[in-house]
Amino acid sequence: MITIRLVTFEDLELITNMGRRTFIEAFAHLNNPVHFNAYLNSHHVLEAVEIEFNNPKNQFYIAEVDFKPAGLCKLVLNENEGHPKLQKYTCLELERIYVLKQFQGRGIGNYLFKKAEEIGRDNNFEILWLGVWEKNLKAIEIYKKWGFSVFATHIFDLGGDLQTDLMMKKHLTV
Ligand SMILES: CC(C)(COP(=O)(O)OP(=O)(O)OC[C@H]1O[C@@H](n2cnc3c(N)ncnc32)[C@H](O)[C@@H]1OP(=O)(O)O)[C@@H](O)C(=O)NCCC(=O)NCCS
Numbered sequence: 670m671i672t673i674r675l676v677t678f679e680d681l682e683l684i685t686n687m688g689r690r691t692f693i694e695a696f697a698h699l700n701n702p703v704h705f706n707a708y709l710n711s712h713h714v715l716e717a718v719e720i721e722f723n724n725p726k727n728q729f730y731i732a733e734v735d736f737k738p739a740g741l742c743k744l745v746l747n748e749n750e751g752h753p754k755l756q757k758y759t760c761l762e763l764e765r766i767y768v769l770k771q772f773q774g775r776g777i778g779n780y781l782f783k784k785a786e787e788i789g790r791d792n793n794f795e796i797l798w799l800g801v802w803e804k805n806l807k808a809i810e811i812y813k814k815w816g817f818s819v820f821a822t823h824i825f826d827l828g829g830d831l832q833t834d835l836m837m838k839k840h841l842t843v
């Protein structure tokens with residue numbers, strides 16, 4: 670049974686560890702360790718996650734399988750990065766969607782995405798969008814399956830390594 674719930678203050682250590690673990694499992698072997706560790710130790714740490722949690726623009730959700738933590742996502746309300754192709758719309762960003770390796774391929778990502786879509790529609794956001802590393806081909810394929818399409822690129826600073834992210838969007842009002 671998969672359930673999704675809003676993250677509370679008591680969950681912050683848990684989601685920090687989940688995010689850290691998934692980030693390492695998915696990306697450590699593809700990056701220079703100096704840049705990777707710089708990013709990991711500035712962003713995937715409790716103090717940083719707590720600051721994000723305390724910002725009312727952000728909402729974190731956790732997915733559980735039979736009450737065991739399996740995945741998480743972060744939504745950023747009213748975020749468009751000032752991008753000209755987003756500016757005229759109300760936008761919801763799906764900033765982080767992570768499923769622990771042992772739970773991947775079991776529909777949990779799909780549940781988290783559906784939750785993001787539901788929140789977007791219920792709150793009259795016109796666009797759901799995300800940024801994904803151009804080398805994360807698996808995630809790009811999955812996002813296309815979910816109805817996202819590439820509309821731009823932006824630079825993502827991974828601890829001093831400037832990487833290209835594809836920006837992908839899905840219109841929620843059509
Ligand atoms: C990307 C990620 C969130 C997807 O979550 P998941 O739980 O593994 O995905 P699901 O099991 O819900 O599968 C989603 C769909 O993608 C399909 N899929 C799974 N693996 C795939 C692959 N390698 N290529 C293409 N499609 C794939 C599934 O068949 C499913 O399609 P369906 O809904 O039509 O059945 C997860 O794999 C993950 O956390 N990866 C590591 C971190 C990461 O890259 N996050 C994204 C950062 S932008």
